Amino acid sequence: xxxxxxxxxxxxxxxxxxxxxxxxxxxxxxxxxxLARTFVRVTVDEIDDELNQWLKRIVLALDLDRSTLAQFDxxxxxxxxxxxxxxxxxxxxxxxxxxxxxxxxxxMKMLAGETIVFSSPDELPPxxxxxxxxxxHYMPQSNVTIPIRFAGVVxxxxxxxxxxxxxxxSQALVRQLETVVEILGYALERKRTAIEMRRLRKELEYLSRxxxxxxxxxxxxxxxxxxxxxxxxxAEAIQSMLRNDRPxxxxxxxxxxxxxxxxxxxxxNIRRLGSMFRRQEIKTTLLDPSxxxxxxxxxxxxxxxxxxxxxxxxxxxxxxxxxxxxxxLQQAVLNLVLNAFDAVSAxxxxxxxxxxxxxxxxxxxxxxxxxxxxxxxxxxxxQRIFEPFFxxxxxGTGIGLSIxxxxxxxxxxxxxxxxxxxxxxxxxxxxxxxxxSSSPGxxxxxxxxxxxxxxxxxxxxxDDDSAIRRSLGRVITSAGYSVSAxxxxxxxxxxxxxxxxxxxxxxxxxxxxxGLKLQRTLRDEIPHLSVVFLTGRGxxxxxxxxxKAGAVDFLQKPVKAEVLLEAIKRSVxxxxxxxxxxxxxxxxxxxxxRLTAREREVFALVSAGLLNKQVAAELGxxxxxxxxxxxxxxxxxxxxxxxxxxxxxxxxxxxxRREDLPNxxxxxxxxxx
Numbered sequence: 176x177x178x179x180x181x182x183x184x185x186x187x188x189x190x191x192x193x194x195x196x197x198x199x200x201x202x203x204x205x206x207x208x209x210l211a212r213t214f215v216r217v218t219v220d221e222i223d224d225e226l227n228q229w230l231k232r233i234v235l236a237l238d239l240d241r242s243t244l245a246q247f248d249x250x251x252x253x254x255x256x257x258x259x260x261x262x263x264x265x266x267x268x269x270x271x272x273x274x275x276x277x278x279x280x281x282x283m284k285m286l287a288g289e290t291i292v293f294s295s296p297d298e299l300p301p302x303x304x305x306x307x308x309x310x311x312h313y314m315p316q317s318n319v320t321i322p323i324r325f326a327g328v329v330x331x332x333x334x335x336x337x338x339x340x341x342x343x344x345s346q347a348l349v350r351q352l353e354t355v356v357e358i359l360g361y362a363l364e365r366k367r368t369a370i371e372m373r374r375l376r377k378e379l380e381y382l383s384r385x386x387x388x389x390x391x392x393x394x395x396x397x398x399x400x401x402x403x404x405x406x407x408x409x410a411e412a413i414q415s416m417l418r419n420d421r422p423x424x425x426x427x428x429x430x431x432x433x434x435x436x437x438x439x440x441x442x443x444n445i446r447r448l449g450s451m452f453r454r455q456e457i458k459t460t461l462l463d464p465s466x467x468x469x470x471x472x473x474x475x476x477x478x479x480x481x482x483x484x485x486x487x488x489x490x491x492x493x494x495x496x497x498x499x500x501x502x503x504l505q506q507a508v509l510n511l512v513l514n515a516f517d518a519v520s521a522x523x524x525x526x527x528x529x530x531x532x533x534x535x536x537x538x539x540x541x542x543x544x545x546x547x548x549x550x551x552x553x554x555x556x557x558q559r560i561f562e563p564f565f566x567x568x569x570x571g572t573g574i575g576l577s578i579x580x581x582x583x584x585x586x587x588x589x590x591x592x593x594x595x596x597x598x599x600x601x602x603x604x605x606x607x608x609x610x611x612s613s614s615p616g617x618x619x620x621x622x623x624x625x626x627x628x629x630x631x632x633x634x635x636x637x638d639d640d641s642a643i644r645r646s647l648g649r650v651i652t653s654a655g656y657s658v659s660a661x662x663x664x665x666x667x668x669x670x671x672x673x674x675x676x677x678x679x680x681x682x683x684x685x686x687x688x689x690g691l692k693l694q695r696t697l698r699d700e701i702p703h704l705s706v707v708f709l710t711g712r713g714x715x716x717x718x719x720x721x722x723k724a725g726a727v728d729f730l731q732k733p734v735k736a737e738v739l740l741e742a743i744k745r746s747v748x749x750x751x752x753x754x755x756x757x758x759x760x761x762x763x764x765x766x767x768x769r770l771t772a773r774e775r776e777v778f779a780l781v782s783a784g785l786l787n788k789q790v791a792a793e794l795g796x797x798x799x800x801x802x803x804x805x806x807x808x809x810x811x812x813x814x815x816x817x818x819x820x821x822x823x824x825x826x827x828x829x830x831x832r833r834e835d836l837p838n839x840x841x842x843x844x845x846x847x848x
Contacts, residue, residue: 206236207354214362219369222362223258231260233335233355237348240338241315244359246323246331247274247282254278254331263338277309281320285332291320292349295341317342321353323360325367333359406437442733461609462499464533464541465490471508472531475516479529484519486512489532495608497541499586507582507590511545511602514576518549518599525598536605543604552592552600560592632747635676636660637667637693638709639685643732647680647709650736651743664688668696676704678727678746680739683710683717691717694724703753705746709734763827766812774811777804781817782824 210229217225230242243259254274274282280303284291293299294317296307307314315336323331333356409430416422416430472488479486497504508531515529530546552560560576580590588606595601634656638644644660651658659676661667665688667679679697683690694706708721711732718729727749728742770778773794780790787805791798814820 203236203348203351206232207351207358210355211358214358214365217362219366222366226258226359226362227260229359230258230333234260234262237335239335242333242335244323244331244333245274246363247285247329249330254282278306281306285320285322286329288322288324288329290322290349290353291318292344293318294343316340317344319344319349319352321356323356323363325360325364331360331363403437403441406434406441409434409437438733439735459498459500461496462501462504463494464497464543464606465494467501467504468508468531468533468543471505471512474509475512478513478516482516482520483527484516485526485528487528487530489530491534494533494535495539495541497586497606498609499606503582504586507579507604508543508545510576510579511604514602515545515547515549518547522549522598535608539608541606541608543606544601545603546595546599546601548595548599551594551598632677633657633659633672633675634678634680634743634747635667635673636680637662637664637685637690638680638682639663640682643682647739650739651680654740654743656743664690664693664696667693668700673701673704677750678743679704679706680743681706681708683708683721691720691724694721694726698724703750703757705749705753707739707742707746709739760826763812763823767827769811770808774804774808777801778808778812778820778824781805781808782820
C-alpha cells in the first residue's frame, strides 16, 4: 500500500517530468541500472561504502537535499541511521533513536510495508503530529520514505527528502525509488548473511578447537608436567647443595638457569594452550611457518608417544614469512596432523609414521605437508572429503577438514590431498609468501632497555604472595630503583610511602580489595600515580577495564625481567607527566579563584567565543568596562592571548554556568553548547 497525500495533485505533464528531473546526460533509469550492476559486482566488505556513495548520487541526480538509511533493531526498537548523505552536514542523522517512542506513526506505517509520500508536512495526518514534533529541525519539507524488507519482513527504511522547499513526487519516480530501495535491501541482506556465516564459521572453528583439546588431553598434561617436574627437581637439588659445607656455586648457578628456562617453557605451554582454546578476534601478523609447525609439533609429540606413532618434523632453512592468524594456522595444521594420527592408528600392519614438513616452493610460496602411512583414501571419498559434515569415522563430526580448508582459503592459500606411492596420503597447505609490509603489526624494532636511575625513583609493589613480592623486589632493585612492597591494598594506602611512589606494580586478584578497586581509589587519592598490572590470571574484560582506567600495561605472570622493567620505565614517565599536569591544574584553579564574580562572568563569555560588545550587551555594561574586566582576567590568569584563555577554560573543564548567563539570550544558548 502507498500513502499519497490527498493534496498532492498528479497531472499528465507531471508524470512526464520524472526523467527530466535528472540531467539529460544521466537519466535516472540509467542510474538505477548502474546501481543494480554495482551491487552485483561489489564484495561484502565494499557494500557500506557503496551504499553511502549511491545515496549521495541519487540525492544529486534528483536535486534533493538528503537521503538516509535506517535499520530497525527488533529487540530494542531502536532505529539506527547507518548510511546516508546530506548537503548540510548537520542534517545527517547519526545516533540510534528509539523509533517506538519518537516516531510511532512512521514506524507503524513502515512495519506495515507502506511507502509514505508527502510534498509538505501539512499533508500528513494528525496521527503524525508526534513524529513531526520529534523530528524537529531534521523535518524535511518534502519526503519519500520506503520500507526495506528481508524475506517479507520490514527491517528498515530509506528516506529521500527536500529540506527547505516543497516538491512534487510523480508516481513514476516513486516506483523507481522503490526499485532503488529494493536493490539496496538486497545488498544489506547479502551483508547480513555474510556476517552471520562468518559468525557461524567462527563458532565451528571454536568447537573444533575444543574437540581437539579433548583428543589431546593426555598429551597436554604430559607437556605441562615435564617442565614442572624439572623445576621441582632443580629446586630440591639446590636446596640440598646449600646444606653442604662447601656448596657447588657453579652447579647451583646452572640449576637456577635451568629453573628459569623451564619456567619460561611451562609458561609458553600454558600460553599456547590458552591461545588455541579461547575465543578471540582474528589477528593477522607476519609469521615464520617453521615456528608455527614447531609449536604444533610440541603439542602433538606426547600424543604420538601415547599412540605409538613415529612423528617427525622437518623445516627448511630461511623460510619466507606468511601473513596469517597464528591460532587459525596452528589449528589448520593441528587438524591435519591429528587426522594423520587417526589414519595410522586405524591401519593394520606396516609402519606407523606421520611426517610434518614445511618447505619453500620454486614460485616462492610456502608449502606445509602432512604425510601419513595409513591405508589411504579411495577416489570416491577423496572427491567429498572437504564437504561439511562428511566423515568416514564412526565418531567423526565431519567439520575438521571443512574448517581447515576454509581457514587456508581465507588466508589466500589452498588445501589439497593426494595419494602417496605405496600407502597413505599427503595433505598439502600452500600459502603465498608475504612481504614485511603485509602485516599490520609489522615487526617490532628491537629496543634498548635502560635500567632505572637512582634510588630516588621508588617503585611500589602490591601483591598478596610473599614469594612474588620478594622476587619482584630483587628484579626491580637490580635495575637501580628503590622498592617498597605491600601485602594488601589497605596496607599500601595507609603507608606514607604510597605518596612517594613513582610507579605501582599491582596484582589483579587479591583478598578484600582487588587490583581494579585499588586502581579506582588511586584516581581520587593519588591521581598522579600510574599502574602496571601483573597478574597470574587475567581475562580480556579485566585488561580492558584496567587499560581504560589508565593502566600503563597489563602483564601476565611469569614475565621476563626486561619486559617488566620496560613497563616500569614507561610508568615512571607517565607518573611524571601526570604530576606536572596536576600541578598545572591546581595552579590554574588557584588563579581562577582569585577572579571576582564579574570577572568570572566575563571569562565565561569570552572563552565561549563572544566579542567584547556581545559580552557588554549580555551583561548590561559598556564595552569599555568589559575591556577593562577582560584585561584584569588575562592578567590574573597570566594569559597572553584569547587562545590561552580558551585552553585554560578547557583544562579547567569550565563551561559558563547557567546563572552566569542572562535568560532567553542567544549568547546563552551559544555559550552553553
